[in-house]
Amino acid sequence: MADDRGVSHGTGTPDLTAVTDHQAKVAALLPPTPVLVAPLADCLGHALAEDLTSPIPLPPFDNSAMDGYAVRSVDLAGATSEQPVKLPVHEDIPAGRVDVPPLQPGTAHRIMTGAQVPPGADAVIPVERTDRGTEQVLAFASVQPGQHVRRAGEDVTAGETVLTAGTTLSASQLGVAAAVGAGQLPVHRPVRVLVLSTGSELVEPGATLEPGQIYESNGLMLAAAVREAGGEATLLRFVPDDVDAFHRALAPHLESTDLLITSGGVSAGAYEVVKDALTGTGVEFTKVAMQPGMPQGCGRYRDQVAVVTLPGNPVSAMVSFEIFVRPALRAAAGHLATQRPTRRATLTESLTAPADRRQYRRGQYDPATGSVSLQGAPGSHLLAGLAKANCLLEIPEQVTELAAGSTVDVMLLD
Structure with a gap:
């Protein structure tokens, strides 16, 4: 029928x-x-058992987005390559320095990417826009307030939920857990x-x-x-x-x-x-x-x-x-994502299916066109076709025939 x-x-x-x-x-x-409760290094692929909230902001402090010089933007107003502004360099601030002194007006601190921006500075001029001086520096461009500065909390605020229970922990999730200071996590x-x-x-x-x-x-x-x-x-x-x-x-x-x-x-x-x-x-x-x-x-x-x-x-x-x-x-095991992702796809060829059984055929889904082609015959011993497939076509129990161009549900395997 x-x-x-x-x-x-x-x-x-x-x-x-x-x-x-x-x-x-x-x-x-x-x-x-x-x-x-497992160390982060042992949590890959596990499901998080409880929400993870951050006790700190990320970044935890204002830090430099560039290698360059921490400055007050008003001190570089009007600086150009033809009319550079000269500032004395009072300090070096490598990443990890904790005793960062304040920046005095009319001076610069040489600063590295990730280092704490000193109090009094509101911008960083990249080293490429200077003469790279160590005792004094020539700045060949002006900067805007906040330019090349990563603000504390612009990624994560203290108390924010960064991972929800049921999340499958992959590399990026473990990365953010480490970044907020979690040395171990409760996992299933x-x-x-x-x-x-x-x-x-x-x-x-x-x-x-x-x-x-x-x-x-x-x-x-x-x-x-x-x-x-x-x-x-x-x-x-x-x-x-x-x-x-x-x-x-x-x-x-x-x-x-x-x-x-x-x-x-x-x-x-x-x-x-x-x-x-x-x-x-x-x-x-x-x-x-x-x-x-x-x-x-x-x-x-x-x-x-x-x-x-x-x-x-x-x-x-x-x-x-x-x-x-x-x-x-x-x-x-606590994973929120229990099912393979599915798509609706256009069948590139006709097929037949047995009456009153849900059929699963091996297929190759093309996300660019939204189409799916069959991989091999339906025989249950034909493993090579499954090895070449990236999806399974699901043919409902009551459907015995589908023409090319029909729409079908596919379960993505990759």
Whole structure:
């Protein structure tokens, strides 16, 4: 069935879990992490737990914006290159000098960038507009009051909030925290994640493949995604397809783990070790109305550790992480920005989607034109297309076809 915009729609399948319902279940598994006070050098990427107010103004004092000479502007009135004004130089004021003497009328103090402007001075003439004298100086230009002077508090006033709770601390945020004198900050502890990679067919990248074997990539990929999202990741690889081995591998990590992520072993076939091992432990499995990534599971393993089980195909695993896990990780760790940024984009080519499932296609978004092109076919094993993509196109459940030129929602990955 097509609407008047040329968009075809499906009809609905009640036995599938809605994407939003599964998102809510995963989010409910992760309570807020504890708050710790950490040195600034250890706060990168963490979420600030409390507002940071500045106890001082920035700059904390009037200081010079240039290397030059601190002067009274009236003393240089009318100065030109043809008729320079001569002033005696009474003091040198390097940055960091604390015993800055007042400037007397009709004199100059040589001053460096960032140094405190002396009382009595109201401007700085740049060294380039002088003869660079040390005992006396010729000024070849006049200056206006306040020229080349950074006023105390013009950036931040004392008592002003410079960072709000929930801010993800990057280089510039840590810079302003240091500038206002904060040696440490209260931050949320990152979520501690164990990424468990199962499969007797998996081999360490770099080793020689035997027939029937594949290189293990999901574990490394998901652990990297956890770290990119601000979490702490431990990777446990090459657990064989054996239920007892699964539980033995997991046991030593339970006390130090907030969330267990698995990939694979959750479908309806034989040898689904994750499903076999976790059934009856508090983890429930479902089929979510999405492509890729229909087989999903989540719960709390033996009332101890939150668990999210992802599909085994690499694109399914990564898309599922983006849709379900990443927002929950960031919310639990106190970040205000939990979602990837989104854009509305114009589709450069037509596409089809399965009825009654929300489809996520890999794409390349061009911000200059506001357009998006597809990257690769929709197959959940086609990882190369995902590696080239900078966004995911989100095709609603009831849409089965979009023509070129249609508008679509995209989630930016970069």
